[in-house]
Amino acid sequence: MPFKARDTPLLEQLPPRVLSQILKHCDLVELNFNEIIAEKDKPYKKVYFPQTAFISLMQPVAAHPAIEIGLIGKEGMLGASLMLGIMESPFRAVVQGPGTAYSMPVRDFQWAINKHSSLLKVLYRYQYVQIIQTTRVIACTQFHSVEARLASWLLLIHDHVHTDLIQHTHDQLADMLGVLRSAVTIAAGDLQRRKLINYARGKINILDRIGLKDMSCGCYTTSRYDYAKQFS
Amino acid sequence: MPFKARDTPLLEQLPPRVLSQILKHCDLVELNFNEIIAEKDKPYKKVYFPQTAFISLMQPVAAHPAIEIGLIGKEGMLGASLMLGIMESPFRAVVQGPGTAYSMPVRDFQWAINKHSSLLKVLYRYQYVQIIQTTRVIACTQFHSVEARLASWLLLIHDHVHTDLIQHTHDQLADMLGVLRSAVTIAAGDLQRRKLINYARGKINILDRIGLKDMSCGCYTTSRYDYAKQFS
DNA sequence: AACGTTTTGTGCGATAGCGTACAGAAATAT
DNA sequence: ATATTTCTGTACGCTATCGCACAAAACGTT
Numbered sequence: 001m002p003f004k005a006r007d008t009p010l011l012e013q014l015p016p017r018v019l020s021q022i023l024k025h026c027d028l029v030e031l032n033f034n035e036i037i038a039e040k041d042k043p044y045k046k047v048y049f050p051q052t053a054f055i056s057l058m059q060p061v062a063a064h065p066a067i068e069i070g071l072i073g074k075e076g077m078l079g080a081s082l083m084l085g086i087m088e089s090p091f092r093a094v095v096q097g098p099g100t101a102y103s104m105p106v107r108d109f110q111w112a113i114n115k116h117s118s119l120l121k122v123l124y125r126y127q128y129v130q131i132i133q134t135t136r137v138i139a140c141t142q143f144h145s146v147e148a149r150l151a152s153w154l155l156l157i158h159d160h161v162h163t164d165l166i167q168h169t170h171d172q173l174a175d176m177l178g179v180l181r182s183a184v185t186i187a188a189g190d191l192q193r194r195k196l197i198n199y200a201r202g203k204i205n206i207l208d209r210i211g212l213k214d215m216s217c218g219c220y221t222t223s224r225y226d227y228a229k230q231f232s
Numbered sequence: 233m234p235f236k237a238r239d240t241p242l243l244e245q246l247p248p249r250v251l252s253q254i255l256k257h258c259d260l261v262e263l264n265f266n267e268i269i270a271e272k273d274k275p276y277k278k279v280y281f282p283q284t285a286f287i288s289l290m291q292p293v294a295a296h297p298a299i300e301i302g303l304i305g306k307e308g309m310l311g312a313s314l315m316l317g318i319m320e321s322p323f324r325a326v327v328q329g330p331g332t333a334y335s336m337p338v339r340d341f342q343w344a345i346n347k348h349s350s351l352l353k354v355l356y357r358y359q360y361v362q363i364i365q366t367t368r369v370i371a372c373t374q375f376h377s378v379e380a381r382l383a384s385w386l387l388l389i390h391d392h393v394h395t396d397l398i399q400h401t402h403d404q405l406a407d408m409l410g411v412l413r414s415a416v417t418i419a420a421g422d423l424q425r426r427k428l429i430n431y432a433r434g435k436i437n438i439l440d441r442i443g444l445k446d447m448s449c450g451c452y453t454t455s456r457y458d459y460a461k462q463f464s
Numbered sequence: 465a466a467c468g469t470t471t472t473g474t475g476c477g478a479t480a481g482c483g484t485a486c487a488g489a490a491a492t493a494t
Numbered sequence: 495a496t497a498t499t500t501c502t503g504t505a506c507g508c509t510a511t512c513g514c515a516c517a518a519a520a521c522g523t524t
Binding site: 359377378411414415418432433 | 479480482483484489490491
């Protein structure tokens with residue numbers, strides 16, 4: 001299995017021997033945009049360690065479009081909750097950024113958890129970060145404006161893609177934030193007028209990260225900090 | 233240690249021998265209203281298994297009053313995240329309903345986790361439920377009206393107190409929901425006009441649970457269901 | 465080149481909740 | 495008995511966002 005340093009910061013927390021053991025059970029697969037790779041309350045089919053791909057965690061709500069509750073990129077994994085001994089995914093997982101990911105059969109992953117306590121420890125810390133992130137999102141949706149939240153998500157997404165180009169329409173961003181498309185157009189229009197971003201038909205360029213941070217609610221910054229605290 | 237059946241549904245999941253082992257390390261303590269028993273990002277001082285008390289989990293937010301992200305009553309515990317090997321509490325815990333709780337030193341709890349795999353398994357399921365609940369709250373704050381959310385919280389609280397009397401002012405409820413006090417007064421006024429509740433100066437009577445459920449966003453019902461699914 | 469589709473801009477009335485303020489009523493303290 | 499504090503009702507302007515609709519522009523397809 002080809003593996004380069006800095007590929008997957010989460011796995012890199014592991015001792016080299018454990019890492020190579022685990023990679024033996026992985027396939028490097030291509031994930032396509034909009035692919036649903038886990039459904040809420042259904043058993044995981046595979047476990048994924050994104051490399052260049054990234055994944056949206058969605059919460060379906062009756063009478064509304066699903067809302068995004070988290071993002072998983074190369075610093076994370078899909079399927080961590082399996083360590084709790086429950087086979088079902090607690091949310092829907094949709095490929096937001098096409099790219100590559102290491103995939104692993106569920107059984108192999110469970111075997112690896114039992115065999116390698118170093119893996120379990122990493123997962124513990126990762127799970128803790130996810131708890132903190134999720135609770136922050138509650139406060140963020142309650143208190144912060146669409147524009148601030150949009151700025152935060154753009155920064156988050158930007159960290160996951162590997163260019164300055166984010167490929168999302170206003171419609172898609174609206175779904176993530178759980179707001180109207182036209183609300184995103186207005187917010188994005190303002191960010192563009194401020195020359196922080198630049199967009200056209202589903203292609204968003206990040207022009208000024210510092211400026212975006214200033215417009216964001218700070219949830220982005222805190223979020224990065226919380227992750228770094230566990231995985232320095 | 234005095235212990236009656238149905239005292240703490242969470243602990244009752246344990247085999248009797250394990251349960252009595254654990255209770256040996258517990259004190260039955262009285263928790264007072266507004267007492268802060270864990271602070272965000274600070275080490276837990278004790279672990280708690282509420283008996284008649286219940287506890288609010290709060291997320292502090294800059295420039296806003298803290299918002300409630302979850303409730304812990306006799307069906308849960310404070311400190312479950314210790315099983316992830318991290319000593320800090322991921323949120324602030326405030327006593328919302330005065331009453332009794334079994335408290336346990338952190339070290340003893342960690343020892344119990346290592347010694348009793350049955351305890352760990354229960355905690356795993358409990359942690360899973362908390363993840364699901366938290367993500368639902370995200371969608372709830374985003375999509376549902378103050379009145380519907382108020383109805384849901386009242387039902388939740390009602391499950392935790394042991395009478396039909398809920399002791400909270402509009403101000404306190406507003407803090408939980410992260411909205412203005414006057415918004416709660418309006419919502420509560422409507423629920424009262426519909427004869428679902430009845431209140432005066434911090435004392436709320438639940439008159440009609442069925443009616444409240446109809447006014448609620450359904451997040452209450454789903455929440456109960458998700459818990460029951462793990463701890464039938 | 466013509467057509468349909470997707471994406472974005474924009475407008476406008478409706479609405480929920482904010483922010484703030486004030487007043488009356490009930491409880492508590494002096 | 496009086497004063498003070500706490501709790502609730504209410505009012506009013508303000509703002510963000512909804513909900514919907516329509517148009518223009520860009521793109522893709524045949």
